[in-house]
Structures are given as structure tokens and as C-alpha cells.
Amino acid sequence: MKLANILRTYSGLPRSVYVIFIAQVINRFGDFVMPFLTFLLTTQFNYSIAQTGSIVMLTMLISIPGGLIGGKVADHIGRKKSYLIFQGGSGLSLLLCAFFYTEPIMLVFIMITSFFGGAVRPIINAILSDVLKPEDRQAGFSLSYLGVNLGVALGPIVAGFLFNHYRFWIFMGDAITSFIAIILVMLTITESLPSIVVLDSPITTDEKNDKVSQTNINSNENHEIGNIFKVLLSRPKLLWFMFFNMFYSATYVQSGFSLPLILNHVYTEKGPQIFGSLMSTNAITVLVLTIAMTAFSKKYSAISNIAIGGVAYVIGFGMIGVIQSLPFFWISTLIWTLGEIIISINFGVYVTSQTPQNFRARFNAITNISFGIGAIMGTALVGLFIDHFGILKVWGLVAGLSSIGTLGMFILARKEVKAVEGVIKE
Structure with a gap:
């Protein structure tokens, strides 16, 4: 695929979409802990396969209420604030994991991380939905999906090396990439909650109303x-x-x-x-x-x-x-x-x-x-x-x-x- 085709496919999108893309790459590249959780439980703590399976399933289940709470908070106080709160909670939990990774209490912080991670996912989708015009949504969601997979393609290679040689940095690296993504969003994304529509660049009231009307042509979105x-x-x-x-x-x-x-x-x-x-x-x-x-x-x-x-x-x-x-x-x-x-x-x-x-x-x-x-x-x-x-x-x-x-x-x-x-x- 030529660079010109890539630029043409994803050109003209709101700045927030590109920021989300970069944040997804960073976050998923640094997603070191969860993919190696099974190895960690069986090798670090010598849990049985049945015990390991139960713990992994519990981490998945905990993300469900996280998503519901994250979604409700984001719809009420705003997408950006919610992202910073829940992504920050995930990063802090991972940071604590780094200092307790040899102790069973680390599993408590893993569960907290899963809860916050579940909360972040619907917030990201809501941001994309807010800022993209209907005709740009396929390109915008595609770019976010591509960012996830770019990170996933590269991160496990680094994580595998760290797991075998510097296990402390499995957790610390995951936390650091979370905080980098937070700083990026905090400095470059403006609030997108529809009820207080704030766009990526300063515009007049008439321009704002025109853009809002373009994104609200479907009555199902009222x-x-x-x-x-x-x-x-x-x-x-x-x-x-x-x-x-x-x-x-x-x-x-x-x-x-x-x-x-x-x-x-x-x-x-x-x-x-x-x-x-x-x-x-x-x-x-x-x-x-x-x-x-x-x-x-x-x-x-x-x-x-x-x-x-x-x-x-x-x-x-x-x-x-x-x-x-x-x-x-x-x-x-x-x-x-x-x-x-x-x-x-x-x-x-x-x-x-x-x-x-x-x-x-x-x-x-x-x-x-x-x-x-x-x-x-x-x-x-x-x-x-x-x-x-x-x-x-x-x-x-x-x-x-x-x-x-x-x-x-x-x-x-x-x-x-x-x-x-x-x-x-x-």
C-alpha cells in the first residue's frame, strides 16, 4: 500500500482522531502485563491451570462493570475527564504492581487495572463518535483499529524479552506507556461531549452550529x-x-x-x-x-x-x-x-x-x-x-x-x- 493511498484514506479527519490513533499505538505497544498473565501466574506463583483459568476469567468479568461505570461517567462529566481519570487509575495500578510483582497482593492491583481498562474502551469509542462526521466514521474507526494492531504487533516482542530478563519492567513499562498516553490526550484533545460541543479549533458560533448539524443528520442520534x-x-x-x-x-x-x-x-x-x-x-x-x-x-x-x-x-x-x-x-x-x-x-x-x-x-x-x-x-x-x-x-x-x-x-x-x-x- 503506497503512502499516498494511506494519506488519502485518512486525510482530513479531526485532530482528536489522530491523537487517539497515537494513544492506541502507545497503549497497546505497552500492554505487557495482560498477554503474559497466564505465564506469570503459572511460573511466578506456581498456580495450577484451573486456578490460573479462574483468575484470568475473573479479570475479564471485572472489566464489565468497569465499562458500564466508565460509560456512565463519560456521558455525564465528559469524555476527556473520564479518560484521564480511568486511564490514570489503570496506570497507577500498574505502577503499584511493579513494586509488588513478586507478592500475591499484585493480583489485587491486576484486577483494579482490568476494571479501569474496561472503563477506558467505551470512552475512546465515544470520543470518535463525537468528533467524526457520518461520512468519515469508517475511516476514523479504521484508523483507531489500525493503531491498536500496530501496538499489538510490536509490543509482545518487547514484553517477551522483558518477561525473561527484566520482569519488573513488564509492569513499569506498561505503567509508563499509560502515563504517556494520558499526557498526550491531556495536552492535545479538547472535550467532545455533545451537550457542550467543543471542537478541535476555535470557530465562530455559526460554524459550530453548522458542524453540529452535520453530525446529527440521523434522528437516531438525537x-x-x-x-x-x-x-x-x-x-x-x-x-x-x-x-x-x-x-x-x-x-x-x-x-x-x-x-x-x-x-x-x-x-x-x-x-x-x-x-x-x-x-x-x-x-x-x-x-x-x-x-x-x-x-x-x-x-x-x-x-x-x-x-x-x-x-x-x-x-x-x-x-x-x-x-x-x-x-x-x-x-x-x-x-x-x-x-x-x-x-x-x-x-x-x-x-x-x-x-x-x-x-x-x-x-x-x-x-x-x-x-x-x-x-x-x-x-x-x-x-x-x-x-x-x-x-x-x-x-x-x-x-x-x-x-x-x-x-x-x-x-x-x-x-x-x-x-x-x-x-x-x-
Whole structure:
């Protein structure tokens, strides 16, 4: 991908979007602790696999109330203030971990870090939703997604070295990158809460009103009065979207759950090495093709793109049960990664289009929960299926789960097309 194409795809976006991109790269590059938590628990504290699994699951569950609280705070006091508070809490917890990393009390600070980390995610999405015009949302969310993956592609290499040689710096490095991101946001981002619209550069009142009107052309984004349950129930399309998204999540989680199991079944001791190569294929595909998929996404609506991404899930994951040759595993990974990219780019775009401005952070938190529920369902239920029917037969079930999600998304897309046609006729 030529530099000119990259610049053209992401040019003209609000300054806050570029700041979020840089902050995502820094934060995810320094995300040293969580990816190595399993190794830490088993080697540092000699916990059993069952104990380790319970602790890791608990850290995931604690992030859920974190997201809900972070979303509520961000919708009331502002995105920037909330980001600084919760990202600061995460950094401080990691700093304390660095000084207690050889003691079991470190796990308490890990849990606190997970809580704050869960709070930060919906705040970032709310910032992007606030500052991006509808026609720029795919590019803006794509750039944020690219920033996450740039950090993830580089960070684990450094973290692996630190884990083996300078374990103290696993925690200290994670804390330092968190504080760098905080300073960056504090100095360069202005508040974006819609009720007090503050833009990236000084403008006149007329210019401000004009820009606000451009970002509020969808009536679903108008301010709403009431509690979150009442407002959410008034948006059945979003509820159905979250339901079908759980099937997507249950499918995607197999990339880290069932895929290693079948590789061990087919390739025995070479399984972990091959799994690593497939994860590298996934990372490289994301970095190379995200921009191309962003350009492709502009041709269709967000929900139509998400449905198309589901087709890639059905094919990419479904074919795993019938392939035996290594090149086909790479092809499978390439296909489902294309689905991952296009779904990730358009997910926030669709949620924003269905969300009142004054509920954006909270709705983002709830949609993140739907993803988490799907992941838990995909791990627990698929695990039971594997125990009874074996790893080879599970891929038919996975294809079925992704097919349900895909069909549901296509139905939502079709309803959206009919709604637009009805407006045009009027």
C-alpha cells in the first residue's frame, strides 16, 4: 500500500482522531502485563491451570462493570475527564504492581487495572463518535483499529524479552506507556461531549452550529431523556444487532480456543509453532489490508459490511474442520481475518448511528458486554461440545453459529435498505 493511498484514506479527519490513533499505538505497544498473565501466574506463583483459568476469567468479568461505570461517567462529566481519570487509575495500578510483582497482593492491583481498562474502551469509542462526521466514521474507526494492531504487533516482542530478563519492567513499562498516553490526550484533545460541543479549533458560533448539524443528520442520534434501559428498549434494531453480534463473538473466540486444539490434534508437537505462524498471518493481514478494506467499506452501509464480514467468518472458520494441509490453514486465517477487519471497522460506525448522542459511552459499554457474553458462550458451550463430540466436529457448530449471526445481520441490512427506500419515496 503506497503512502499516498494511506494519506488519502485518512486525510482530513479531526485532530482528536489522530491523537487517539497515537494513544492506541502507545497503549497497546505497552500492554505487557495482560498477554503474559497466564505465564506469570503459572511460573511466578506456581498456580495450577484451573486456578490460573479462574483468575484470568475473573479479570475479564471485572472489566464489565468497569465499562458500564466508565460509560456512565463519560456521558455525564465528559469524555476527556473520564479518560484521564480511568486511564490514570489503570496506570497507577500498574505502577503499584511493579513494586509488588513478586507478592500475591499484585493480583489485587491486576484486577483494579482490568476494571479501569474496561472503563477506558467505551470512552475512546465515544470520543470518535463525537468528533467524526457520518461520512468519515469508517475511516476514523479504521484508523483507531489500525493503531491498536500496530501496538499489538510490536509490543509482545518487547514484553517477551522483558518477561525473561527484566520482569519488573513488564509492569513499569506498561505503567509508563499509560502515563504517556494520558499526557498526550491531556495536552492535545479538547472535550467532545455533545451537550457542550467543543471542537478541535476555535470557530465562530455559526460554524459550530453548522458542524453540529452535520453530525446529527440521523434522528437516531438525537438526545434522549430517560434511563438507559428505557432508551435501549426503544431501539430494537440495536438490540437485535447485539444479539446477532454474540454469535460473531462466539465464532471469533475460536481463533484462540478451538484453533490451537485442532492444530495440536493434527500436528501434535508442531501445533504451537504452527499456531504462532497463523497468528502472525492474522497480524500481518490486518496491518496490510485494513486500508484496502476501509476503501471497500465506503461502498456499502455499515450493517451491510458487517454482514459481509460474517460470510468471511462462515467460510474461514467453517473450512477448518475439513482441511488437513497447512497452506489451507493459512488461507482459512486470511479469510476470517478479512472478516475481522471489516467487522471491526464498521462496528462502531453502526452502533453510533443507532445511539443517542448523550448515551454514546454507555451504549458502547453495553455493546462491548454483548461481545464478552458471546465470547464466554463460545468458550463454555463449544468446550462442552468438544468434550462430547470431538474437535473435528466442532467446526460444523462454529459455522452454524456464524451463519446465524450473518443471516441476522443481512436481515437488519435489508430492513435498513427498505427504510431508506421508504424515505426516498416520501
